[in-house]
Each structure stands twice: as C-alpha cells, then as structure tokens.
Amino acid sequence: MPPSARLPELLAPAGSEQGLKAAVAAGADAVYLGGRRFGARKFASNFDLPDLARAVDYAHLRGVKVYVTVNTLIREDEIPDLAEYLVRLYEMGADAVLLQDLGAALLARSIVPELERHASTQMTIHNSQGVKWAGEAGFSRAVLAREVGLEQIKEMAREGGPGNVGLEVFVHGALCYSYSGQCLLSSAIGGRSGNRGMCAQPCRKPYILLSGQKDRYGRPAGLSARPLPEKFLLSTRDLCVYRHLKEIVRSPVVSLKVEGRMKSPEYVAIVTSIYRKALDGIARGDWSPSQEDEMELALAFNRSFTRGHLLGESDVTGREMSDNRGVVIGSVSSFDAGKSEAAVRLSGALVPERGDGLVFQSPGQEVGLVVQRAETREGLLRLKMKERVRPGARVYLTGSTALDRKAAQIIDSSPAGIPLDLQLTWQEGRPALQALLPGGERICVVASFLMEKARNQPLTRQQIESQLRRTGGTAFAVRDIEMEYGGDLFAPLGALNQLRRQLLEKAEEALLDRRRPVKDKVEKARARWQEMKPSLPAGVASSSCPGSPFDT
Template structure:
C-alpha cells in the first residue's frame, strides 16, 4: 500500500444528468445502479442501455464507473445476478460494489478481472475483516461509517506491513466523506423490513429513522414486559434522525490515514447537489496536491446551501455521540442568516444578519419559529431585500414572529452556476486530438490522429495517460473545384467544430493541394465520422479482450449448469405431510441468547441444550465514553469471570455454552478479546458466536480449533453464502474461508426461501448446520448512538439503565420498540412485536433446521425459563408427532401470555419485497 498520495474522489450518479454533473465537476469515479440489485431502489437509476451510455460517457472523460450490485440475493435470483455481472464485465464497467458473499463468489469465479468492492453494508470495521476481504479477492473495502480515522490509519499501516510480501492481496480503503448517514450500522438494520416488509438490504428502506418517536421509560414485570410506563417530555421527537456527514474541514487528516477513496453519498439527491459538492471537494483535493489548501467558510456555506440536515464530522472524526444527531427534524436546514427582530404591518420583516451570505431575489428562504410545534414559513423572494447597517428588510406574505430564525434553503445564483456546469462540457475533461491530413491521387482524405487515453493504474486511485495513434481513410471523395475551392482555413474551421463532444482539436497539419471541393455538410460528416472512430478506439481500451470474454462466457455457462441443477430440487407443498427432504436432523436443539447468569440458569432449567452467552458486565457503564486502559482491562476481567461461572452452571446441567460476541467488534474489542480465546476450553466454553467475518478471522487466527457459530449479522440469504462460510482448510489459498460449525439464516427470509437454501446446501454437501431465530423481540437496529443517555429536559447526559428498567421508543402507530444497550453504550432497538414460530415447528424441522433459537437478552429469568420449556416441549412433541396441532396451539397461547408487544410470524410467512 502506497504512502503520500491523495484520495480518489468518488461521486454519486442517480441519473444521467447527475453523472454529467459529477464528471464536469471533477470526479475521478462515479458509482451508479441499474434498476435491479442496487441498494437505492427509489433513486431514478439506469436502464441497461442507459448504463452503457453512462459507461461510455464517463470513460471518454477519463472517469471510472462502479456499479452497485449490493443487495442481498435469494437463491431464486442467483442466475439473474450472474447474467448481470457478465454483462457489466462485457460493457467495460470498472468495478462492482457487492454486499452478498454468494454474489462475490460468483463474480470471483466467473469474471475474475472485474474488480469487486466490498460494500459498506458488509459492515467491515476491523483489520481482520479487511484482511479477509483482500484474501477473498476484493479490490477495495468500503469501511463502515463508524470506523474512526485513527483506526483507519492503524488498519492501513497493518495492511502495509502484513500484505506487502503478497502484492496480489493488496486492497484499497474507501470511506464516506459527505452526505446522509444511516442511524444503524449498514447491513445491521432490519427495522424497515420488520415494520413493513421493505428491506434496506434489498434497497427498499422506508427510512423509519427519519420518523418521529416518543421516548418511554418504566418498570418491567416478571417476564420483562413494560408496566407503569411514562412518556418523557422531550423537546425533540426525531430520536433516530442523524445529521449529514461532512469531512470537508478534515481532508488533510483523512488523506494522511492513507484512504484511497472518499465517497460522496447522494444517489437520491439532485444533479445540482452533486455538481456543487463534488466541485468543492475537487477544488480542495487539487489544492492539497499543491500543499496550499485550507478550508474556507465560503465553501462550507455552499455545502450547506446544497443540502444539509446540520453537519457532523461523524464517527470517522470521532465526533461525540450527541453531535451526530438532528433530533429536532429530518429535513434540510439550509444556511442560517440571522434572527427576526421586528415585523411591520406593511408586510416587511426586519432580520439582524449574522452571516455574510444574505438572501437575494429568487432565493428560497424559510423562517423557523422557536416553538417547534409551529410550522415553518417558506417562500421565494420576489424582490431584493433592502439593507440597513447589520439588518435586512424583506417583503413577506404573512406575519413572522419576532425571534424566528431566517435560513436560505435555495440559493438561486449557486443553483444557476451548477446548472451551467451540468449543461456544458468541462474544458478540463476534453480530450485533445492532433490531426495530420493529406489527400491521395484519387482525392480521398487520409487522417492520422494522435490522442491520449486515460487508463486506471492498478492498485492506485491514479490514472496513466498513454498516447495512441489512429489512421482513418475517409470514404468521402473530394472533387476538383470548378469555381471556388475550399480554403485551408475553411477545412480547419469545420474540423475544429467539436462542440457537444468530449474532444477538442488542438492541432491540424495539412498537406492540401488547394483545388478541392466538397459541401460544408459533407465536411462536417467527415469530422463526425473521424471523432466516432477515435471514440470507438478509446473505449476499446476498457472492453475485455475477446479471449478473456470468451473464457468468462464459458465459466458463466458452467456456473449456470450448476445453478440449474440446483433448481431441479423439488419442493412439496407445505400442506403435504410427507414433505420430507431427508435432511431432518436426528435431533433439533433449543438454544437461547442471554446476557446474565440468572437468565442463563433459568434457560438451562427450562430444558435448552445450548446457551449463547453475551455477558453484560458491570463495567459496561456507558457514561464512560472514553474509558482508559485500566477500565477496559477490568471489563474483560469481569467478562472472563462471568464466562467461568457460566461454564460451571452449564457443565453441571449438561448444556453447551457458546460465548456470543457483540454484533460490532471494534479493533480495540478484538485486541482485548483474542488473548482470552485460548483459555476458553478451561471454562467449559465450547465455541464462539460472531456476527462478522472479521471477528471470526481474529478468533481462528488465535486458535484454529475453536468452533465458530454465525449469528444473523452475517446475512445468510442463499446457499452460496453458506458455502463460503463453510470452507475448509484444504481450500486453495485464493479461495479462503472459515469453517462455521453453524450459521443462522436471515430473519428476512420466508419459510419457502429457507427451505430452498437448506435443501440446496444439503444437495451440494455444504458442511454446516443451520439455526433459526424463532422467538423474541428480534434486533432491528444496532447503532453507536446511546439513546438511554437522553435527558428529558436538555437532551444532555441522563443515564437510564436498560438492564434494570424498561426503555423504549414509541412510533406514530403507538408501537413500542424496546431498547437495550451493550458494551460501550451501543444501542440495540428491538422489534415492537415478538417473533413466535412455535406452531410452525413441524415445517421448521422438516426443512432441516438443526437448532431453533430464542432471544432472551434483556429478559428476566422467568421469561427464559418459560420460553425454553415451551420450545423444548414443542420440539419434543413434534419429533414424536402425537396430537401435534392441539399441543402446538396450546403452547402458542402460552407464548402470547408472556410476550412483549404481542406475537408475529415476521417475515417467515410473507418474506420481503
């Protein structure tokens, strides 16, 4: 990995107009999506033929194109996505952005020359995750937005250290630099999916984080259900709404962390937004090249005027948790101008200005009242405001209350300049051509052209310029002039008319006999034909060679044959009691997630066979936002002691104990965790459960013999993901993997999709067991924000303890979503309704599930005892098959009595769109 370089500037292109804005504003690369398989379903996006046009336009201007193929894919869609990847390779796309591990395996096998970028939705947030991605074959990792700049620098330095001997495993790092932030870790948010079946992992997020919520606290009954709750009187109700990220002021620090690419978010934003933001970041990066750059207030103001929800430096710059949130509202803030100090009956308002940028005629403005219950008053200025020292006077349409604040939400002059940039070819991006022209004895023109081709340099964000030559013999035959021969100047003038093309004729050398003639129209056609040939020649450098394309097509058909054989697996209707795929395990275990010893003991007494213990330490005190090393050491000492006690309990009750790590395992967490791994066998801990491949890599590196279990964060959607998570040590070095003893299928899949996943996996002898979450308020979000720190009076720091009292948020439909916290104060928002699949136990066992799991984290012992007993009974009765329907209905009624928020089958029946 190289040092002392400036990052690539990567821009969003939600439409062709936005792509042109990005190119003309100076982007090095753009990312876009087709109508399928992209994680921004509600952006305009591109039809297939539009993608071809976009790739050609970008490449003619020396700009790389990345296409998002970053949704999670069902088994039934694998053939379609394989065809799509092959087509993207054929048309010369530079890279694809991928979340689905199965899709990545297809891409690696079928089109190995097509660069893969690991999407931020893979939630890679530690060195081990990045190293795994490099070894798997990814060219770049888009890090989780929560990774801080110091961790990025450490990851980069460690990569340089460990991978320098193996140049084939080098990998780039990309970060988000500007735009909207997800409240939850990307790829770890299921809230939209659970509420309405619109999955963020399928590009259809309904953005529940931009909705209003009330904050509620209360007591817990013996089963953990809320009672005696009260809604806290908060001034702000958009509890999950984040500000927009902007690292503009910190570009020097980002660059010094050896980041290869800075991404601007905004495929759903306007082309004008793209032009403004990309232009400002381009100017800054170019100035950094000359070591003369300093951030300016003027540029910050322009960024705000483009769009902002209030800016934050983000987790990447280690911003404090509270400073990331915009809980007062989810909309555009605009640029603050000043405060209203008076209103005249004539319809004029007086504003004391506090910003050098003031509104002008044609600008969009808004007056915001101090009372958040009152509506904002927006308008376009029809007249220029008048100035009076440090005050301006505006003509308004209705009265404005004193002390209201004035903001500019649309600056006409800024938008006009953005439109000009979008609609005009940038002289910086025009390709210069030198032409030598002469005529043969038959009066045919021969043109020799020299032009530069900009080609991406391997393993760098830079480009290499090489000069190419093209000989073109025009089919146009000139005539001997009778009266008025064409002059040298006329020919040169017409050839230089390249407006509307990406070319500029810089030089023409002519051996002209001086007595020839053709019409001006034919001369123009000669120019167009020549430029078409140059464009064709230039674009050919991005298209795979015929032998490579043929090899890719052969691999595609081989892959297709394998997928088609998978499709031949027949599934009998659910109503058919004989529907048994011969994969039914000899015994299905009941497992329970829990976070304290009391609940663990109760679950064991209830009859569960395996516990996944995510211990809550007394040193998880989230008031310590920056704990010192001594405090962290005490935390892990406490974790070790809790595991020791849990091991004793489970050993006495003959229950399997698995240490469940948090969903998110930062570099610091892993550095303190791995020293404990070799001691686990002494504690009767038989395995570790993880939600990320980075954590699994860290554990296996420390102790290759320990069993690894995969939780829902791995997003297992298809059998190819299961296959990649079940690789053995005998696999080739460039086809690495971790042998997961067991993996949990995604809670977003329907029963038929799960059935197909497992039956296909067994047909292909994939060596792993499958688990299914069947009960509990399932996690819908995990975030670095700490909701329990909200203070009802000032939104400052007031701690509520989710382990002792009920904490929740209430949406507009009065659904209550419980809130838990874990290590370092990370917030987990649970579904408002408990998943309950107890009455579907016959079909669950028939589809080949090895373990059914209850999530009892945050629940008291009584809940764990009852639920473990209910599901143990359900499994036992199902395996025996006696009076099953009546028994299961009775057990379902027992579940209802102790569930929080009622019960649901979740996506098990309906699936997601």
C-alpha cells in the same frame, strides 16, 4: 504535500444521467451508480442496461472510472439474472462492482474474475480482521463502515493482510443511525428492507421517548412520555470532513466517497467541485479551508454537519430537525399584521433574492417561504408573508438560486477534451484523415468522395481547418492539424463534416475498446456460468423472475 505524494481518488455519486454529468464535469475521478436491480438505492433514478452502457462510455471517454452497485442481499431465484447482469457489466467495461451478499461475491469471482470487486459498506468491515478477510476473498477494495475512526484505519492498513486491499471512506453526506449495513428498522416497521435497496428512512421520523417499568413477564408497563425539546430522536447529522482533508489525505485511504445518489445533480456538482478544488490545492501545497466553500456545502444540503466517527465524534445525532437546515441568515425583528410583512435583521452577508427558499423557525412553529420580493428599509429586510411569524424566529436560507446558477455552470462546463493531432492527406483525390490518439495509436478514415479542382472558389486551408476542429458535443479537442494543401480543391463543407464525424466515432471506439474486455473473454465468462448451472439447487438455474431485465 510533495508533488510525488499520492492523492486519493475522489468518488462521487451518480443517481441519474444528469447526476453523472454533474459528477464528471465537477472533477470526480470515479463515480458510483446502480442499475434498476440489485442496488441499495432502489428509489434513485438509476440506469437500465442500455443507459448503463452509455454511462460507462461517457465516463470512460472523459477519464472517469465507473463502479456499479450490486450491493443488495440476493434471493436464490435472482441468481440467474444476477449472473447475466455481472457478465453484461464486465462486457461493457465497468471498472468494479460493489457487493454485499457473500453468494453474489462468490458468483462474481467465479464467472467474471477479472472484474474488480469492492466490499460495500453494507458488509460492515470495521477492523483489521475484516480487511484481511476481504483480501483473502478477492476484493480489491473495502468501503469501510462509517463507524470506523482514522486511527483504526491506519492500524487496518498496517495489519490488513494479503491482497493489498484499498481502503475507501465516506467524507461527505448522510449518515446511518445503525451500524453500516446492519439496520433492520425499515424492514421491521414497514417491510421495506434497506438491504434490498428500499430503506424508508424511519430514522428521520419523529418519535416520543417513553419510560416505565417491566411487568413480571418483562413487558413494558406504566409507560409515560418523557418531555424532550427535540422529537427526531434517531436522526443523524450529515458528515462533512472538508476542514480536515489534509489529515485524511495523509492517511492510508485510497478513495474519498461523497454520499448522495438520491440527491440532485446540483448538489453533486457543488459538493464534488469543492472537494476537487480542495484536493488539487492540497496536492499543490497551497490549500486552506475556505469559509465561502463551507457556506456553499451547507447551502447545498445539510442536517447540520459533523466530523463523524471518522474524526472522533462520539455523538452524531441531530435531533432538532431531520431535513435540510440550510444556513441561518438572521432573525425576525417584528411582524406587521396589517401589511403581512416580516422584518428580518440579517446576521451576515447572505441576502436572499427572488426564488430563494426560506424557513422561519420558532418553538412550535415552522413556516416556509419562497421569496417573491424582498426590499431593505431602515436596515431591515422586509418580506411579504402568507402566514404570521413570531418575532425572534430564526430565519434559514434553505434554497439558493445563486447556488443553483453556479451548479448549472459547472454541469454545462466541458472538461478539457482528449487531445487529438490530425493529419490530412489525399489518396487518389480522396481525403484521408488520420488521428494520433493518446498512447500513440493511429487511426485513419478515407472519404467516399473526391476533392476536385475548383472551378470558381476553392476551399481555403482555414475553411478546412475550421470544419475539422468542430468537436462540440464529443470528448475530443483537436490540437494540431497537419496538411499539405495547394489551396485549389473543392468539396461541400457537409462532406468534410461527415469525414470528421467518422474519424471521431472511430477514435471513440478505439479508446473505449481499451477499457472493455475482448469478446473471447466475455464468451469465456458466459461459458463459466453455463458450467456452474448444473451444480445449483433445482429451480435456481433458470430464472422465472417477473420483470427480469433480460427477458427481451
């Protein structure tokens, strides 16, 4: 790929604070997350308003964009809370909101027109006409339905119409059985609407296929069960286009989305880091798919993988299992009932270790095991079992402690800090510390204490530099320090530490202010909402919703 070619954004899920840190550390360009209301993943950990503001700041200081999901269908009595929520998101500097409800989209366009709007996949945009409509409606991006193929996407980009709407696609994670945004099964069966963020995932349940006739009124009659080898008849496999990233990168898509706000931070770390490494390799022109990376993607979580409709798969269902399948590592050779010991013949290089999760599967039987001890004798892996397993049973590795350790290393790693060049001078004996920020802005703090001539042991230049370089736990890294120091002054090291902290706090605020609207624009947004209220139906203009996040 030529160095000048555009690389699509890598967009990762952040269902919790740890998930956010995992996504950022693993190299995401942007994250999507939700608040406690109005998001399509109500049962993720999500963020209350103070946490959401901190999450936006955390990401922005590390160069990562934040898109907030506001993609449920909205009731009339929720409009006041939604309006205030949109203003708060705009105020804290969210980079975009994802929307499904047309009324919510109009409300956002009316009161916070400068806040970018992305059309959620729940809108089921699947053709050129849909993309054209999104542009005319003021959306800057359309998250396409998962049923759309890559050739269709190229056509959409050619014929999408005004507004230069960016096209976003899912590249990894769970798929829906129904058309994106159109499933009513959870609502019909259990009263938990997916379009209100409460999908109970009935597609992952076991079902029996019945066949029969119709009576004179068209009702089913004479039904009987049809014998089938599988029972999860509606369950879909997981999307994984890792091997085909080059083809997708060459397409008109602007963002590659990883599904998984309900997944663990470890999952987010592993999957995001692998796609980051692949995209960077494609940009350099030296990438090819890695079997090791594919194995780790499968170990992180899979219901068996599919290329999806995106790359032309016609059947994406996986009816044998609806949960994590892990990776096949071998089969049971024999079982010693006296020792309660299974002998497993391994089929590859993966060898389970203490703490790993295994599943033994044979027709009519599924047995789980957390490995406590494993030893190899006579070429077979010996495992102590609490339950008898059948010879021939396939053995799956479903949880890997080695992968968990790798994920923890990714999460604990620190992305390269924002480089700061410091200059230390003295103003009437008081240290004055300046920083040059990216973009050329200078900030300065002057100490409240004096550095006086030392009586015994003056501070050395190295001691001063050492204190000023301590940026651990922040988003910064000190690059150069300039000072004209005669070597004869003294101040408590704690005082220098406080001076450094004050400078870094001021630097944080200066950088974050660049990403937030000025106060006057926020007040104008609130004024626009107040002007709209009289035109709303009676009873809508004031909220009476219990549990409103804006009651306090």
